[in-house]
Amino acid sequence: MKYIHFIVNPISGKGKHKITKKDLELFFPPESYELVVEYSEYKKHAIALTRDAVAKKPDIIVACGGDGTIHEVASGLVNTDIVLGILPVGSGNGLASNLNISKDFKKAVDTIKNGSYSAIDVGMVNGRHYFFSNMGIGIDAQIIRKYESMPTRNLSSYVKASLLSALKYKPNKIKVDCNGQTFETTPMLFFISNSNEMGYNMSLTPKASLQDGFLDFLVVPKLNIFEQMYFGALVLMNKTDTFKKANSQLVKEINVEISNQNSTPMQLDGEYYDLNNNILKISILQESLKVVV
Structure with missing residues (x-):
């Protein structure tokens, strides 16, 4: 039985x-x-x-x-x-x-x-927080925070939360270490994905796979309001890979240090978290969750 x-x-x-x-x-x-x-x-x-x-x-x-x-x-x-x-x-x-x-x-x-049963990869933050679709510490975390405060949850509420967040978002400088390289960025969007969809049929990483052994890392620098509107339109059309200012790469592990703050606003799979740390180690656990599909 x-x-x-x-x-x-x-x-x-x-x-x-x-x-x-x-x-x-x-x-x-x-x-x-x-x-x-x-x-x-x-x-x-x-x-x-x-x-x-x-x-x-x-x-x-x-x-x-x-x-x-x-x-x-x-x-x-x-x-x-x-x-x-x-x-x-x-x-x-x-x-x-x-x-x-x-x-x-x-x-x-x-x-x-x-x-049938299939094993998928899982993302992990600081050895204790998991994500299955995506996580982010840029404007998307603020969008989720505002979205969660709205009376209804639907696509129009998400778009409204995005527009409100775009008007007020102030990015912090981030030091990044991944794939043998270290660089600094002040991003609008700092997004790491395990899957190719965020929900509502939208995607920031259309080529991501749950079973390839990699996380898809996407960073978009600070944009002016017109660039933000253009990028937002590309998100709705699932064409973010055509945005020339975006930097994307495949990673197995990424280390992050955020300047001028002791805690980190973060979204995990579309849920808002306030991480009590400004240093993050993000990694992948290959084939670590069994799912019936």
């Missing part, structure tokens, strides 16, 4: 979904599956729920929510034999899209029931 443990964020995607154990048993009959369904009640609650679930040794733990919920659940499964399942019922659903997991509920459930 296969044991599948579901962790549901009841407010993901404006709370329109109603995932219950009774609903899931229509697809996973009790005579063949042991099902447990739990609901997160606040931000980062899924981290604790996942930790408790791992101790019970299920075959699969399914994150039911958006990228934030998936991030919290997946963080507890890195370097374990437990497989991550995804029911994408959030707003952005970037990781699910990159893994070709359907937003259609029945199709996503069928993937969990009949899909």
